[in-house]
Amino acid sequence: MIWTVVVLIIFIFLIWKALEDEENPLDSLPGPERKPIIGAALRFVNLNTREMFIKLREYHAMYGNRFVVKIFKRRVLHLSNEKDAEVVLSHSKNIKKSKGYTFLSPWLGSGLLLSTGFKWHSRRKILTPTFHFNILKSFLEIIKDKSCDLVKRLEEYRGEEVDLMPVISDFTLYTICETAMGTQLDSDKSAETKEYKMAILQIASLLLNRLTKVWLHNDLIFDQLTVGRKFQKCLKQVHSFAHNVIVERKRQRASGRDYSVVAEDVFGRKKRLAMLDLLLEAEEKNEIDFEGIMDEVNTFMFEGHDTTAVALTFSLMLVAEDDQVQDRIYKELQGIFGDSDRRPTISDVAEMKYLEAVVKETLRLYPSVPFIAREITEDFMLDDLNIKKGSEVVVHIYDLHRRKELFADPEKFQPDRFLNGELKHPYSFVPFSAGPRNCIGQRFAMLEMKCVLSEICRSFRLEPRTKGWRPTLVAEMLLRPNEPIHVKFIKRKQS
Numbered sequence: 001m002i003w004t005v006v007v008l009i010i011f012i013f014l015i016w017k018a019l020e021d022e023e024n025p026l027d028s029l030p031g032p033e034r035k036p037i038i039g040a041a042l043r044f045v046n047l048n049t050r051e052m053f054i055k056l057r058e059y060h061a062m063y064g065n066r067f068v069v070k071i072f073k074r075r076v077l078h079l080s081n082e083k084d085a086e087v088v089l090s091h092s093k094n095i096k097k098s099k100g101y102t103f104l105s106p107w108l109g110s111g112l113l114l115s116t117g118f119k120w121h122s123r124r125k126i127l128t129p130t131f132h133f134n135i136l137k138s139f140l141e142i143i144k145d146k147s148c149d150l151v152k153r154l155e156e157y158r159g160e161e162v163d164l165m166p167v168i169s170d171f172t173l174y175t176i177c178e179t180a181m182g183t184q185l186d187s188d189k190s191a192e193t194k195e196y197k198m199a200i201l202q203i204a205s206l207l208l209n210r211l212t213k214v215w216l217h218n219d220l221i222f223d224q225l226t227v228g229r230k231f232q233k234c235l236k237q238v239h240s241f242a243h244n245v246i247v248e249r250k251r252q253r254a255s256g257r258d259y260s261v262v263a264e265d266v267f268g269r270k271k272r273l274a275m276l277d278l279l280l281e282a283e284e285k286n287e288i289d290f291e292g293i294m295d296e297v298n299t300f301m302f303e304g305h306d307t308t309a310v311a312l313t314f315s316l317m318l319v320a321e322d323d324q325v326q327d328r329i330y331k332e333l334q335g336i337f338g339d340s341d342r343r344p345t346i347s348d349v350a351e352m353k354y355l356e357a358v359v360k361e362t363l364r365l366y367p368s369v370p371f372i373a374r375e376i377t378e379d380f381m382l383d384d385l386n387i388k389k390g391s392e393v394v395v396h397i398y399d400l401h402r403r404k405e406l407f408a409d410p411e412k413f414q415p416d417r418f419l420n421g422e423l424k425h426p427y428s429f430v431p432f433s434a435g436p437r438n439c440i441g442q443r444f445a446m447l448e449m450k451c452v453l454s455e456i457c458r459s460f461r462l463e464p465r466t467k468g469w470r471p472t473l474v475a476e477m478l479l480r481p482n483e484p485i486h487v488k489f490i491k492r493k494q495s
């Protein structure tokens with residue numbers, strides 16, 4: 001009897017401790033009603049990602065640029081103004097990603113996207129030269145080839161509507177795979193390569209599925225279910241493929257063939273510099289180990305394909321809609337290339353100022369990464385508000401980019417705003433984030449997007465399926481169209 005009472009007292013004490021809540025300065029901020037113990041939990045029960053996206057936009061309209069959602073003891077501060085974004089994103093210590101990213105860790109390990117502290121600092125230092133201008137120049141060769149392949153694929157539709165996302169995702173996946181690992185997913189027909197492509201695409205969709213279903217969040221439950229087992233199977237395939245590519249490349253380097261320059265393989269095919277070669281060089285200098293290389297290769301594969309695929313899809317949708325914009329892009333390209341059908345050089349791409357403004361305006365309206373979430377590891381001040389260690393902060397890039405104080409007529413697609421003068425604030429436009437944890441691949445991404453869009457616009461006139469139509473949006477880790485986007489590609493001149 002006495003033991004039953006003791007166990008009961010301990011149980012009640014533990015529950016009380018778990019629910020005990022200290023005062024927090026964040027409670028002074030507006031936000032959905034905080035009921036005792038549960039906070040605003042009931043408002044989020046059973047919401048899918050689409051509904052969640054709408055709800056957060058509603059809260060933004062109701063409570064403004066700073067609001068707090070409290071669920072049990074967890075407080076999440078939501079921000080969407082440029083000054084707050086600057087304080088959070090430029091902080092040198094608060095660089096830890098929030099809990100939502102943990103589902104990625106079985107795939108990406110402690111790669112650059114997920115790591116923190118000393119590991120992140122040292123990896124960032126090693127990887128920064130991978131995106132140096134001269135290296136990007138050699139990656140442009142791969143991007144050009146893949147862009148030509150895409151143009152050929154679009155020609156096969158003969159002006160019929162194209163469902164953009166799957167076609168563009170193939171392009172970005174093939175491009176990043178060859179630049180990151182030196183492997184040609186499109187022309188290598190081995191079963192292992194095909195399996196890899198399928199597994200990468202499946203992992204991404206299984207992860208999104210998990211993110212949107214609360215009951216799949218627990219590892220023990222997830223691992224027992226069919227989805228969890230499927231995820232493990234894909235993960236095994238992806239890891240084993242990356243492992244084999246790395247081992248093979250290492251073997252070739254050891255046998256004296258240096259892949260840090262453009263060389264030919266035994267079949268006479270051109271082998272080109274890959275990010276992997278630079279990582280292997282770092283390994284030879286003991287700066288990174290094998291596991292680290294695996295994590296970084298997987299991270300580039302993840303970060304480098306879906307982000308650019310959605311941005312390109314939205315760009316093509318907007319360009320197809322707007323005849324004037326399309327004419328100006330074409331005119332700019334004619335000015336650079338005339339009637340020649342030569343492929344672009346790096347300085348041609350630099351000259352495409354209007355096209356760059358089009359890409360930026362697309363990323364303003366449809367930032368591929370719509371929000372950035374941080375777990376606060378060190379107290380900091382937001383004006384006179386003390387944000388305590390343990391809180392979570394979300395910077396909503398989507399809402400920030402639509403502030404009318406920063407961008408006149410914010411819903412309108414107007415590339416000119418990126419040609420006419422300075423931005424109103426350095427943190428008013430941050431599609432690649434900013435500060436120490438900004439996107440390491442942003443110059444690569446801009447190069448890839450400008451190169452492929454220029455090739456497409458030189459070859460085709462674009463037409464929308466329905467003028468004025470816009471897809472509804474979902475924001476998981478990336479901002480995606482909820483419905484397929486269709487565009488027609490009409491050949492400009494017969495070859």
Ligand code: HEM
Nearest residue numbers: 112113303304307308311368369431432433439440441445
């Ligand atoms: C339109 C294309 C892209 C957009 C909009 C984009 C956006 C971003 C954003 C917003 C972040 C910060 C995420 C956060 O703090 O949670 C980020 C990080 C990162 N991105 Fe990108 N990205 C793009 C393309 C790429 C490409 C092509 C690569 C690689 C080739 C890449 C590699 C990375 C990596 C490794 C990080 C983590 C950096 C770190 O934490 O130090 N991204 N990206």
